[in-house]
Amino acid sequence: MQTETTDTLVVGGGQAGIAMSEHLGKAGVPHLVLERNRIAERWRSQRWDSLVANGPAWHDRFPGLEFKGMSPDAFAPKEDVADYLAAYAEKIGAPIRSGVDVRSVRRLEGSAGFRIETSQGVIEAVRVVAATGPFQKPVIPQIVPPTPGITQIHSADYRNPGALPPGGVLVVGAGSSGVQIAEELMQAGRKVFLSVGPHDRPPRRYRGRDFVWWLGVLGLWDAEAPGNEHVTISVSGAHGGKTVDFRKLAHQGMTLVGRTERHAEGALHFALDLAENLARGDLNYLSVLDAADEYVRRNGLDLPEEPEARTTLPEPDCVTTPLRSLDLSSAGISTIIWATGFAQDYGWLQVDAFDADGKPAHQRGVSNEPGVYFLGLPWQSRRGSSFIWGVWHDAKFIADQIAIQRSYAAYVPSPERETENA
Secondary structure, eight states: OOOEEEEEEEEOOSHHHHHHHHHHHHTTOOEEEEESSSTTHHHHHSSOTTOBOSSOTTTSSOTTOOOSSSOTTSOOBHHHHHHHHHHHHHHHTOOEEETOOEEEEEEOTTSSSEEEEETTEEEEEEEEEEOOOSOSEEOOOTTSOOOTTOEEEEGGGOOOGGGSOSSEEEEEOOSHHHHHHHHHHHHTTOOEEEEOOSOBOOOSEETTEEHHHHHHHTTGGGOOOOSSSOOOBOOBOGGGOBOOOHHHHHHTTOEEEOOEEEEETTEEEEOSOHHHHHHHHHHHHHHHHHHHHHHHHHHTOOOOOOGGGGOOOOOOHHHHSOOSEEETTTTTEEEEEEOOOEEOOOTTBOSSOBOTTSOBOEETTEESSTTEEEOSOTTSSSGGGGSHHHHHHHHHHHHHHHHHHHHHHTOOOOHHHHHHHO
C-alpha cells in the first residue's frame, strides 16, 4: 500500500481539530485531520439527552460563525453544538477524514517526521498535533465493587431518567455534569443523593451580565493554570441558565453528602467535609460578586444593583447533620452515577512527549518532542483553553509555531555565503 505524506497531521475532529485546521489553512500549511468517528462525535453520543452548552451562544463559538436560529443569550443544545462544529468545518474547508482510527504514531528512523499507522493505511507527516481533547477515558474510582441490584455508570453513559432502573440514585461529583444530572433526576421524581467535593461556584448572572462576561472584563479568562490544574466548576446552562445553589437543591429534597471515601459491607462512607466544601464554593461565588461590584464602581457603569444575590438560604439538615455513611440497600439506591471526570489516553502517541506521570510535557501546546503538539487541554495556556473560543486562540499560537519552524526549514543560504564558507 502506498504511503501518503503531508506536512502536518491533526488527530481529532472536534472543536480543537477544527480550530487547528483553520489556522493551518490560513498559514498555508498542508495538513490532514483524522477523526475516528463523526465530527464532534462526543457531543452527539457521549452526553446526556438534555445537555446544553455551559456558556451562552454569543460567547461559546468560533469568531467566524454565529449560531443560527437562536438568541445570542441562549444555551445551545448538544446537537446544535455538534451541528455548529460540522458547519464550521465545512465553512473553512477543513480536510477532515471521518471514520479513520489512528493506531500509532512513531518517529521515523534516520529522517525528520513521523510514521502514522491508521485503520486506512500509513501516513508520514513532518508534524503531528494531538487534538483529541481532555474527555478521552471516563474515570470510575474503584470504590464500590460490582454489587447485585446496583447499576454503576459514568456520567458519559447517562442519557435520561427513564433509562435508569427504578429506585434512588447516588451521583458522585458535583461539577457541572453531576449537579445537572442530579437535579434532572430529582425533578423526575427520583430520590437523589449528591456527593459534593471541593468546587468553585460562580454566579450564572449578576447585575444583568452572564458570568462569562464578568470573567472577560475582569481579565480572568486569561488567568494562568493554578498549581492543581483540575478545578471542579459548578455552573449550568440548563433551563435558560441559573446559578447552582446546593442549599436550594437540598431544601427541594436532594440529600447532599461529603466526598465519597470508601465502601464497606454494603455501605458508602463519606468525608465530613460537606459544610467546608459548600463554604469554599460560597467564597468563590462572593469573590466574583465583589470583583464585579468594584468593576462597576470604578468604571461608572449603569448596571442594576442586585443585593439579593448575596442572600444565603438556611443550612439544610443534611449539612448541619451530615451523613457519615449510607447503606445502599436500606436507602433504596439502585444506581450510582460517577460524575468523576476523564483521563487522557495517548497510548497511540508513542513518542517522548510525556512527563514522568504520563502527562503531556509541553509549553502552551508545544511539546518536548520536536514536531509534536497538543491542543484542547484544560488550562493549556489559560482558564479559557477548554472552551470553543479558547481552543481557537491556542490553535493560532500552535499554527504560528509551525509556520516559524517551516520558515527555518525552508531557509537556503545565498551562493555568496556558501562561497565565503568554502
